[in-house]
Amino acid sequence: MTTRNAPLTGGWRPSPLMVRILSAFVILAMVIGLVLVGIYGVYALVLLLGGLALYEFNALSDKMGSRAPAWLLFPLGVFFAFSGTALKQVDVTLVLALALVGGLGAFLFLPGQRQGLSRWAMGLAGALYIGMPFNFYLLLYTSKPNGLVWTLFTIFAVVASDASALLVGSRIGRHPFFATISPRKTVEGAIAGVVGAVIVMVIGVSMVLGINPLHAIALG
Template sequence: MSDKMRNLMVRTLSGAVLLAVVLGAAYGGRYSYGVLLGVILFVGMLEFYRLATATGSSPQHVPGLVAGVTLFLTGFFHFVGYGSEAGPDWALIIGGIVYFVLLIPAIFIIELFKNSKTPLRNIATTLMGIWYVASPLTLMLLIPLMLGGGEWQAEAFLFYLFIVWANDVCAYLVGVTMGKHRMCERISPKKSWEGFFGGVVGALGMGALGSAVVGGSVAMWLGLAAIVAVTGVLGDLVESMFKREADIKDSGNILPGHGGMLDRFDAVLISSPFAFVYLLIYLM
């Protein structure tokens, strides 16, 4: 068996396992969905700090992870009580105080006791891990509820991912067959404008299907798909930029054939804040 065929088999098997895990978590309900996002967050932050370390920074792994997990848990406790009169509002208040008043300032204070020549860089990369990975995944707790009218629907989350993946697949297929005009050669030489627009078309098609399956207006889903398609590509480019500086091919190896969590969910990390704001405005 050739190496190319072996790599394809590994990638296919790994992708099938990932899809099964995602489907199981989505249909398992809010708690299993939260656990899935929590795992992605934890591994993703470790991968980001690995990238930062490879560039010469010395991020604070443990304080950064504690702050990121605290932010996520604050959102999660609100998430599981969403729409309930007895919702854990105190969890939001206490979690917010712990995060903003204690954990974030602690990162600055801890750097005082490190014998490092790059304190500014260390603090910056520590905070970046929280904002780049933990914040978007915390918002992903709420986006499916916004799409599902305040109720948990597994399909709402799944179609968000399907839009991202349709964008990736269509961009790749169109780019390989028709791509001539390079999009951002300095960061990602293989990306083309033809592939970009092909991805947008694929995302819009999946968005229209999401409207039919999940519910909600076609206009809302098409707007979401357009935003996710554009910002998802930017998310891919952002992660590629990080990896180029770190001189690393993949952010990790937890997903054989696919790389790391950041490699697989980079589009979600950048697209989810834009999607959240869009839905917030649209549903007002």
């Protein structure tokens, strides 16, 4: 009687947590590289990350029942992202007026007229939600002095917050935090995220830039 060893279907495989952490480091390296290139590298980074965020929001809005129109969401989101820098000469009031009149008017001729108002509102909300934070990052980067340092430590704080929340929440998280919005979020993870961001800002803003530590804690 002979026996056969079961074939090895695979060796070591990284856990989803490790994959996410490694991916974060790769993305962080790419972000830092483009930031150090200069303003055009930062513009390219904003277009890349902003486009991905708008695409994800578009899919999310579809699941919520009011899909944001891509022809409104993407151009308006890009405009808001660059409204304080590359497109600062363009009047924001004019763009909002065109988005209001043109956006709502377009639904008179497009399918799904009954959902026109909700879809328009979702598109405008998504453009503001995604575009304006990128606008603030660009304004921070171009500020004088130390705009680059401020931007890098802000990015580090965001990464540290996300990584800390993920590690602590997945290991010792027991108490749900806004379970109706995100079932996997925990109070322990949220606290760890805040602590991680504060530590980075204290090190960066307080020690490197010489800002009052209390101000650094508040920024974190």
